[in-house]
Amino acid sequence: MIKIKKSKDENNNQQLCTNACLPYVAGVTDKLKKTLSKRNIGVRFRTVKKIQQVLPSNQDPVPRLLTKGVYELKCTCGKSYIGQTGRSIQCRIKEYQRQTRLGNTDKSAIAEHVHTNENHKIDYEKIRVLDKTTRYYPRIIRESLEIMKNNNNFNREDGYRLSNTWRLAISRDR
Numbered sequence: 001m002i003k004i005k006k007s008k009d010e011n012n013n014q015q016l017c018t019n020a021c022l023p024y025v026a027g028v029t030d031k032l033k034k035t036l037s038k039r040n041i042g043v044r045f046r047t048v049k050k051i052q053q054v055l056p057s058n059q060d061p062v063p064r065l066l067t068k069g070v071y072e073l074k075c076t077c078g079k080s081y082i083g084q085t086g087r088s089i090q091c092r093i094k095e096y097q098r099q100t101r102l103g104n105t106d107k108s109a110i111a112e113h114v115h116t117n118e119n120h121k122i123d124y125e126k127i128r129v130l131d132k133t134t135r136y137y138p139r140i141i142r143e144s145l146e147i148m149k150n151n152n153n154f155n156r157e158d159g160y161r162l163s164n165t166w167r168l169a170i171s172r173d174r
């Protein structure tokens, strides 16, 4: 049997190889460190995440809108607008709001709907995110399917041209 004699350094390393990673709690962790170091257990501290850091902040109540995707916006008249974006939905909403404020009816079906119908308002708070698809084709296909499904929309275009097979499948689904 071959005996391997460890050097002094190796022995020291072995003795210190056990580490405890503790959250730092003032007054408690210091005492623990003392006790553990007597037993050759090294102590590292990590900062504790505050609940505030884990939960979404109040200033950003709708992080789900920071995604690309397909969405439905409702007007107070009950009609919908279905849209899709490759940027964030929140960014698109801000664009609709600006176009509506400026009366850019040629650039936006939403601005047109609100400006041509007295007392109609888009309830941006009640936006429905229908799909968070980030890839372009699945997104525009989903948008078209949603437009097709929803007869009560004021979209100006049908979106991506889908084959009649889809149209038949959807009309049968109703």
Ligand SMILES: [Zn+2]
Pocket: 075, 076, 077, 078, 079, 113, 117, 120, 121
């Ligand atoms: Zn309306």
